[in-house]
Amino acid sequence: MTARRKRLAAEGQEWEQLKIQMQAMKQDDIAWREGRAAVYVFYAGEDVLHVAQEAYTLFMSENGLGMARAFPSLRQMEEEVLDIALDLLHGGEEAVGNMTSGGTESIFMAVKTARDWARVHRPSATQPEILLPYSAHPAFDKAAHYLNLTIHRVPVGADFRADVSAMAAAISKQTIMIVGSAPCFPYGVMDPIADLSSLAQARDLWLHVDACVGGFIAPFVRQIGYPVPDFDFTLPGVCSMSADLHKYGFAAKGASTVLYRSEDLRHYQPFSCSDWPNGTMTTPTFAGTRPGGAIAAAWAVLHYLGVAGYQEKARAMMQTRDALTSGIEAIDGLHVWGKPDLGLIAYGSHELDIAAVGDGLRAAGWFVVQTQHPKGLHLMLTPAHAPIVDAYLRDVATAVARVRQGSLMSSEAEVRYS
Numbered sequence: 111m112t113a114r115r116k117r118l119a120a121e122g123q124e125w126e127q128l129k130i131q132m133q134a135m136k137q138d139d140i141a142w143r144e145g146r147a148a149v150y151v152f153y154a155g156e157d158v159l160h161v162a163q164e165a166y167t168l169f170m171s172e173n174g175l176g177m178a179r180a181f182p183s184l185r186q187m188e189e190e191v192l193d194i195a196l197d198l199l200h201g202g203e204e205a206v207g208n209m210t211s212g213g214t215e216s217i218f219m220a221v222k223t224a225r226d227w228a229r230v231h232r233p234s235a236t237q238p239e240i241l242l243p244y245s246a247h248p249a250f251d252k253a254a255h256y257l258n259l260t261i262h263r264v265p266v267g268a269d270f271r272a273d274v275s276a277m278a279a280a281i282s283k284q285t286i287m288i289v290g291s292a293p294c295f296p297y298g299v300m301d302p303i304a305d306l307s308s309l310a311q312a313r314d315l316w317l318h319v320d321a322c323v324g325g326f327i328a329p330f331v332r333q334i335g336y337p338v339p340d341f342d343f344t345l346p347g348v349c350s351m352s353a354d355l356h357k358y359g360f361a362a363k364g365a366s367t368v369l370y371r372s373e374d375l376r377h378y379q380p381f382s383c384s385d386w387p388n389g390t391m392t393t394p395t396f397a398g399t400r401p402g403g404a405i406a407a408a409w410a411v412l413h414y415l416g417v418a419g420y421q422e423k424a425r426a427m428m429q430t431r432d433a434l435t436s437g438i439e440a441i442d443g444l445h446v447w448g449k450p451d452l453g454l455i456a457y458g459s460h461e462l463d464i465a466a467v468g469d470g471l472r473a474a475g476w477f478v479v480q481t482q483h484p485k486g487l488h489l490m491l492t493p494a495h496a497p498i499v500d501a502y503l504r505d506v507a508t509a510v511a512r513v514r515q516g517s518l519m520s521s522e523a524e525v526r527y528s
């Protein structure tokens with residue numbers, strides 16, 4: 111055993127003391143409340159946070175595993191959360207879904223379900239393959255890795271959106287599933303889901319739309335008047351979707367949804383085991399024990415904000431996006447990549463070392479997320495960023511000026527997202 115390994119204290123300590131220690135531990139964390147980071151935390155204000163916290167603690171001990179018999183409260187909340195999700199994303203009468211712990215689990219379940227569907231409907235695919243736009247989230251690679259499937263990433267077009275003809279050309283006998291993002295995380299652009307839907311129908315493939323980051327905000331962005339292309343179950347080729355409550359749904363972490371066009375498709379999702387001492391155990395998703403708090407917090411925040419609340423958050427996010435985008439474009443040498451549809455953007459330069467600009471921003475106290483292809487800086491905006499637009503743009507301009515003078519060089523570190 112190493113000398114550094116922490117051991118459990120012999121005697122318990124007072125909570126008040128522990129709480130002080132824990133609060134002190136936060137001092138080096140990123141200052142998300144102050145808008146210093148545009149990643150990881152979706153902050154919609156103290157009131158929303160308070161609702162999520164109270165609702166979470168109210169159901170913190172309850173277990174979603176037992177909702178069918180022991181916790182009708184959780185069952186009702188989960189059903190209502192799913193009703194709301196399916197309504198927002200135009201699921202028809204037949205559409206169904208489940209709550210999961212996050213986007214990664216939602217995607218895992220959709221991939222597993224598509225794989226098992228394909229075993230019945232595409233038996234000729236003996237080494238099944240999934241086609242992804244290059245911009246799709248690594249959760250698909252992770253699912254494929256666990257599920258013994260092959261991933262094929264297809265380069266995106268010049269507009270950073272999925273290149274549907276290149277994807278069509280990449281379809282083989284082994285292809286079982288194609289994916290589009292709404293929007294993709296790296297550039298914030300929506301893939302042409304309508305075209306992917308037609309392709310999926312023409313070739314009898316499972317189309318999953320990854321709306322993890324957009325699913326709970328895009329409907330409201332459209333309602334307040336911004337153009338948002340069709341991306342959901344309105345399109346007949348969409349078989350499944352993932353939409354995270356713990357992102358722009360502003361719920362507590364540990365909450366997402368995986369949605370299916372019909373029960374016929376979801377049929378391949380649950381897992382059941384009876385050959386053990388306690389009898390049949392059937393779980394709809396990956397998890398066994400499921401935190402009641404995550405379900406409760408999602409239910410509470412959806413009801414607390416309502417359509418009007420989400421529209422207000424969407425407006426704050428989009429106005430911030432517009433201000434930042436035009437501010438960045440106004441700085442000589444910088445360009446926003448593509449035409450972002452929601453509040454995620456990436457920007458870079460054809461002439462300047464953008465990683466060095468990122469270093470300058472980091473030195474000025476901003477938490478910086480980079481992209482590698484093309485090299486850029488990434489922002490996922492929330493209402494928390496409305497107050498920082500001017501300060502951020504000033505620091506970008508300063509960093510750019512220093513890079514031009516040659517007084518700021520890139521550290522050339524590996525680009526990492528986590």
Ligand SMILES: *Cc1c(COP(=O)(O)O)cnc(C)c1O
Pocket residue numbers: 211212213214215217247249291293294295320321322323354366
């Ligand atoms: C965040 C995200 C995921 C993964 O979700 P987690 O909740 O982090 O597991 C998948 N796809 C997209 C587009 C995302 O933004």
